[in-house]
Amino acid sequence: MPEALLVVVGYVLGTLPTALLVGRRTGVDPTTAGSGNPGASNVYRTSGRRAGAVVLVGDLVKGALASGIGLAAGGRGLGLACGAAAVLGHVLPVTRLRRGGKGVATAAGTVVVLFPWHALVMVAVWAVVVAVTRRASAASITAAASVPVAVAIAGHPAGYVLGVAVIAALVVVRHAANIRRLVRGEEPAIRAGRT
Secondary structure, three states, rough: HHHHHHHHHHHHHHOOOOHHHHHHHOOOOOOOOOOOOHHHHHHHHHOOHHHHHHEEEEEEEHHHHHHHHHHHOOOOHHHHHHHHHHHHHHOOOOOOOOOOOOOHHHHHHHHHHHEEEEEEHHHHHHHHHHHOOHHHHHHHHHHHHHHHHHHHHHHOOHHHHHHHHHHHHHHHHHHHHHHHHHHHOOOOOOOOOOO
């Protein structure tokens, strides 16, 4: 299968609306409830732990599957391209351009497949920051930024560092509103809704 087509497949996988599908089962539309973001954190807040966990796993699988297909077909470089396409599909789905998510879990799925040891660093950073701040957005931004640094420190080729940096940038840019609220001290803390 041509590499370009695999990247398109990655994008399509990223567009699968995990949070919306879970929202239909719980009766809560994540695009109109809470922060309005169709992601695991907002579903956790508005529909409870179980629903949030399902969305988290679903979004992780999108990134993992896309990058895994690329890795199997053409190596880590193609895996990165397919994973980045999945993240782009999640944050900017062609069918709902202004209703995409933040890309955190989809990016994490990509990192888990392509750089598993670095994924441990990412998870550790996320856990520490969320424990200290109780803000998922602060943890997600910091964790995303830590990955290209870890990949660079490990001595991976510049192309890989750039690919991971592009994915991290997508995540950070999608958190622009969160960053503004964090600066103003208005970002809500993590609190689960009903279970």
